[in-house]
Amino acid sequence: MSDLTTTTELVPTARKEGDAVILSLRGEIDLHNSPEVRKQVLDLINQNKPVKLVMNLDQVPYMDSSAIAVLVESVQKMRKSGGRVCLTNVQPRVKSVLDIAHLNSIFTITTNEQEAKSK
Amino acid sequence: MSDGPTFPDDSGSPDDSLRSGAPRAMKLDLTSEPERIAGVRKAVEAFALSAGLGTSSADLGLVVNEALANVMRHAYQGRRGQPISVWVDCDASEVTVRIRDWGNGVNPAAMPARAHDPATPGGLGLICLRSLMDRVEFTPQPDGMLLTISKRRP
Numbered sequence: 545m546s547d548l549t550t551t552t553e554l555v556p557t558a559r560k561e562g563d564a565v566i567l568s569l570r571g572e573i574d575l576h577n578s579p580e581v582r583k584q585v586l587d588l589i590n591q592n593k594p595v596k597l598v599m600n601l602d603q604v605p606y607m608d609s610s611a612i613a614v615l616v617e618s619v620q621k622m623r624k625s626g627g628r629v630c631l632t633n634v635q636p637r638v639k640s641v642l643d644i645a646h647l648n649s650i651f652t653i654t655t656n657e658q659e660a661k662s663k
Numbered sequence: 664m665s666d667g668p669t670f671p672d673d674s675g676s677p678d679d680s681l682r683s684g685a686p687r688a689m690k691l692d693l694t695s696e697p698e699r700i701a702g703v704r705k706a707v708e709a710f711a712l713s714a715g716l717g718t719s720s721a722d723l724g725l726v727v728n729e730a731l732a733n734v735m736r737h738a739y740q741g742r743r744g745q746p747i748s749v750w751v752d753c754d755a756s757e758v759t760v761r762i763r764d765w766g767n768g769v770n771p772a773a774m775p776a777r778a779h780d781p782a783t784p785g786g787l788g789l790i791c792l793r794s795l796m797d798r799v800e801f802t803p804q805p806d807g808m809l810l811t812i813s814k815r816r817p
Contacts, residue, residue, distance in 0.1 A: 574704075575732045576697035608700075608728045609787035637721060644794055645787050 548588060555584045556603075565594040566657060570603040573611035582614045586621065595627045598660045602633035612641055619650050628652060630660040687714060688752040695735045695745040695764075704728045707751055707760060714753040717817050722795040723758060729788030730762050730810055738766025738808060757797065757815045765807040772801045 548558040548565070554577055558567035565588055573581055589597060597618060607615075619629045630652040634642070642648050654660040689710050693699045704724045711720035731747065739745045750761045771789055792799045798813040 572701060574697070574700050574728060575735065576700060608725065608732060609791065610732060612787060637725075640721075641725065641787075641791075644791055 548592065550584060550588075552580050552584050554581050555588075558588055560592055560594070561661065563595040564598060564661060565589070565592050565596075566598040566600065566661070568600040568603065572606040573604060573614075574606070574608040575610045578608075578610040578614055581611065582617065585614060585618055589618065589621055593625065594622075596630060596661075597622055597627065598630045598632060598657060600632050600657055601635060601638055604638055605635050607638045607641055609641070609645070612645060612647065616647065616650065630654055630663060632657055632660045687754075688750065691749040691751075693731075693747050693749070694743065695739045695747060696743050697732070697735060700728055700731050700735075703731060703749060707749070710751050710753075711758050711814075714758050715816050716753075716758050716814060719795075719814050719817065723760065723812075723814050726792050726795055726812060727760055727762070729791045730812070733771060733788050734762065734764045734766060734808075737769060737771070738764045740767070753816075755816075757813045759798075759811065759813040762810045762812075763804070763807065768803055768806070768808055770801045770803055770808065772799070 545559055545561045548560055548567075550556065550558050550567075554569060554571055554573065555567055556570050558565060567585070567588060569581065571577070585599075599615070599618070615629070615631070622629050632654045633656065634653055642651075652660070652663055654663060689706070691703055691706060693703060704727055707727045708720045708724035711723045716723060727749070734747055735741065746765055748763045752759055792812060795814075796812045797815050798811065800811045802809040802811065
């Protein structure tokens with residue numbers, strides 16, 4: 545396991561474990577700060593080329609559609625290289641937006657990081 | 664313009680208006696910077712909660728967030744400093760939000776509907792509006808657009 549450097553408090557931690565990158569997001573994410581999250585997440589994918597990207601949303605109480613779009617773009621990017629995205633610790637309001645958009649099917653959603661790593 | 668939404672003197676806070684039995688209304692004026700969205704969303708949610716909308720208050724907040732984001736991205740095409748006014752009021756049956764912009768006047772409801780594709784999230788704002796609210800009306804203005812949304816009390 546190795547810690548990865550992040551450049552925004554919205555992505556406070558990231559680490560590499562085998563062929564997976566596990567990162568955490570923090571804060572309410574909307575049109576104001578979603579571009580910053582997008583840049584960081586795509587940078588981590590480009591620099592580490594993981595097979596699996598685990599995004600821990602434990603500290604994300606709210607996301608709007610611009611933030612959800614970042615998650616979807618991550619899925620698209622990972623799929624191009626045969627990878628996949630797991631979301632874990634999804635909070636109720638974020639889960640609600642995913643439900644409304646019928647987006648649950650494109651992510652693997654788990655209750656904790658351990659489960660995400662094993663899937 | 665101030666940094667956040669402004670509350671005209673004659674509107675009072677939603678809590679005050681409900682306690683006094685006075686007209687239950689609030690007006691918020693803002694400009695088109697994305698960093699202002701969260702403040703308006705939270706103010707609308709607080710109003711809706713105090714108006715008895717219960718768990719639907721969060722839905723109303725999300726819809727207002729999406730509507731404001733649409734105004735900023737599409738009606739004003741990312742230009743900052745442009746005016747947006749938000750009125751919130753309630754009666755015995757519902758909470759209503761009206762959002763006025765002075766942008767390009769494009770009616771999102773008149774855009775052709777796209778087949779739903781989970782991997783393409785564009786248009787999620789409109790999906791939220793239509794699926795979470797009881798009424799959604801875009802009313803073109805000579806110099807912009809007025810969006811009216813309402814949610815019935817439980």
